[in-house]
Amino acid sequence: MDLISLHNQRWLKKKQLWNTYCPGSWWARGSIVSPEMRAQYECYLPYQEFRRSLIAIAESILPHRDWVPSVLRQQFDISALPDLWARLPDPYAGRVAFENHEWFPLFCALADPPRFGTDTGRYPQQLEWIQDFLAKSDPAPTILDLGCGVGLGTLEIAKLNPNGRTIGVTTEPLEVWMAQHRKLPHDPKRQREFEQFDNLDSKVDFLLGRAESLESIKDIKANLIVCNGLAGGRFLNKPNDLEQFVNNCQNLLVNNGCLLMANHFHEGELPGVQKMIDILVQQKWTVNGNWRQLVARRCLS
Numbered sequence: 642m643d644l645i646s647l648h649n650q651r652w653l654k655k656k657q658l659w660n661t662y663c664p665g666s667w668w669a670r671g672s673i674v675s676p677e678m679r680a681q682y683e684c685y686l687p688y689q690e691f692r693r694s695l696i697a698i699a700e701s702i703l704p705h706r707d708w709v710p711s712v713l714r715q716q717f718d719i720s721a722l723p724d725l726w727a728r729l730p731d732p733y734a735g736r737v738a739f740e741n742h743e744w745f746p747l748f749c750a751l752a753d754p755p756r757f758g759t760d761t762g763r764y765p766q767q768l769e770w771i772q773d774f775l776a777k778s779d780p781a782p783t784i785l786d787l788g789c790g791v792g793l794g795t796l797e798i799a800k801l802n803p804n805g806r807t808i809g810v811t812t813e814p815l816e817v818w819m820a821q822h823r824k825l826p827h828d829p830k831r832q833r834e835f836e837q838f839d840n841l842d843s844k845v846d847f848l849l850g851r852a853e854s855l856e857s858i859k860d861i862k863a864n865l866i867v868c869n870g871l872a873g874g875r876f877l878n879k880p881n882d883l884e885q886f887v888n889n890c891q892n893l894l895v896n897n898g899c900l901l902m903a904n905h906f907h908e909g910e911l912p913g914v915q916k917m918i919d920i921l922v923q924q925k926w927t928v929n930g931n932w933r934q935l936v937a938r939r940c941l942s
């Protein structure tokens with residue numbers, strides 16, 4: 642029997658046991674998961690075993706093992722299946738078994754969870770700033786979007802920069818694939834957003850890379866770096882990584898280039914953003930704006 646059939650058979654049986662022996666109803670969006678429920682799920686449907694099974698299937702259907710979404714590869718703050726379901730969009734949440742055609746969209750959903758919120762129209766104030774910047778730029782600039790997700794925000798910027806070059810960089814290979822192919826197999830409604838960029842004649846590239854170690858883009862010189870919803874938040878907040886991120890931006894930017902950072906972070910992430918502002922100021926950047934909307938500039942002379 643193939644991996645997928647085996648997985649489905651095994652996990653549907655486990656679910657049946659849960660239904661037989663556990664009082665209460667199955668997880669649904671918005672369910673409050675008490676410690677007792679968590680323990681029950683762990684007893685009948687252990688998350689680590691489920692995770693390993695998903696990894697094995699992902700490795701068998703994705704082009705490379707590095708494409709396995711990081712939520713499965715790393716030990717995020719998931720201790721039971723309901724924590725994973727809470728990160729998934731509705732068609733996939735609350736389920737343990739999937740039809741053959743659902744697996745690739747499921748992995749895309751894990752690489753681009755609703756909580757990332759990558760979309761167009763998220764940072765209108767920043768777009769206005771970019772428009773002004775472009776009006777004053779000659780020749781047309783190179784713009785780098787670090788932590789670009791599935792690229793909708795990057796394409797929005799690229800549309801404003803038809804004669805320049807715009808490059809989106811992100812860490813999930815599946816996000817790069819979705820951005821390059823303008824496809825969201827797990828979210829057909831949001832995929833329609835890509836249609837507005839069908840006739841885009843700007844030069845746009847999407848690359849795999851990390852904001853704090855820019856191996857893949859070290860030869861690029863950018864006039865503007867955009868980094869939204871990343872620096873200071875849960876993915877990039879260790880002091881060393883923030884320092885490395887700031888150094889990278891310094892190396893990538895032309896003299897007098899700008900770094901823009903906007904976010905919709907939870908208030909609890911303010912200290913992380915403040916840490917990054919402190920590093921920028923220590924390294925002699927001029928920082929303007931507030932923690933949700935920053936403009937940083939560093940002149941060499």
Ligand SMILES: C[S@@+](CC[C@H](N)C(=O)[O-])C[C@H]1O[C@@H](n2cnc3c(N)ncnc32)[C@H](O)[C@@H]1O
Pocket residue numbers: 756757758759760763787788789790791794810811812813816850851852853868869870871876877
């Ligand atoms: C919260 S989303 C923000 C997406 C988009 N910039 C926006 O604001 O709509 C954060 C994105 O950064 C990517 N990411 C996480 N860690 C990263 C890192 N170290 N370097 C670059 N991108 C990263 C994630 O895969 C995700 O796409």
